[in-house]
Amino acid sequence: MTPVTNNFGIERVVLFAFGAVIAVIVLDLFLILLGRAPWGHWVRAWAHRYPVFAAGIALVTGGLVGHFFFAT
């Protein structure tokens, strides 16, 4: 098994991954409650404007999932 000190690194990865999503959700809620367009709508407008870049980011996301969770 790994040394217990490695748990700190795992904690940081968990905090970063989930913390980033929580921050995005809070920002979206805040903007909706202010009556403004949420962050997600702006990102979608950006994706409409630059579809190739958007496809690239989606591919990177899929590649990371495959890299982290799928190997033979």
Next chain:
Amino acid sequence: MVALIKNTPAHRYMIASVVGLVASLIVLAYVLVKAVYAIGIANAGLCHDPPSLTGSISQITVVAVCVACFVAGHAVSWAGTRSRSELRDKLGQTAWSARRAVIVVKTALALFLALLSALMALEALMLLVGIWPITYYVRCAAEANTPIAMLGAGIFTFLAGRWFWIPR
């Protein structure tokens, strides 16, 4: 409160978005606290060295769930554009033309890509020096608690589907 809810597709979509976001926030906050607590009280390492890729859920199931989340994200985006036609507009057009906001969005996405590049460079450096790369920490978390790791991956792929697989 009931009087504030208008019976229009756009307003129903907005209410559904708020309910979905609040529910996601509660679930994520619970998962985050539970995971950090479990890591904090652990007296030993959480996985093998190097981490095993076989957790409590099979790899193919994790990937299938992520693909399903990606498609679900696209479906939610499609539903939104059906009720709000302005969501089909491009950045710089109509509602999305506020100069300051456009700069903020472009800067934020550039920073996101810069962060991703920096993390990949860090990963390469860690591999070169012979210390655990970030990948191993993610795989270790996945080995220790596969359902939570799958939830995290599913959320990211859902967001990718919602934001970057745009409906025509």
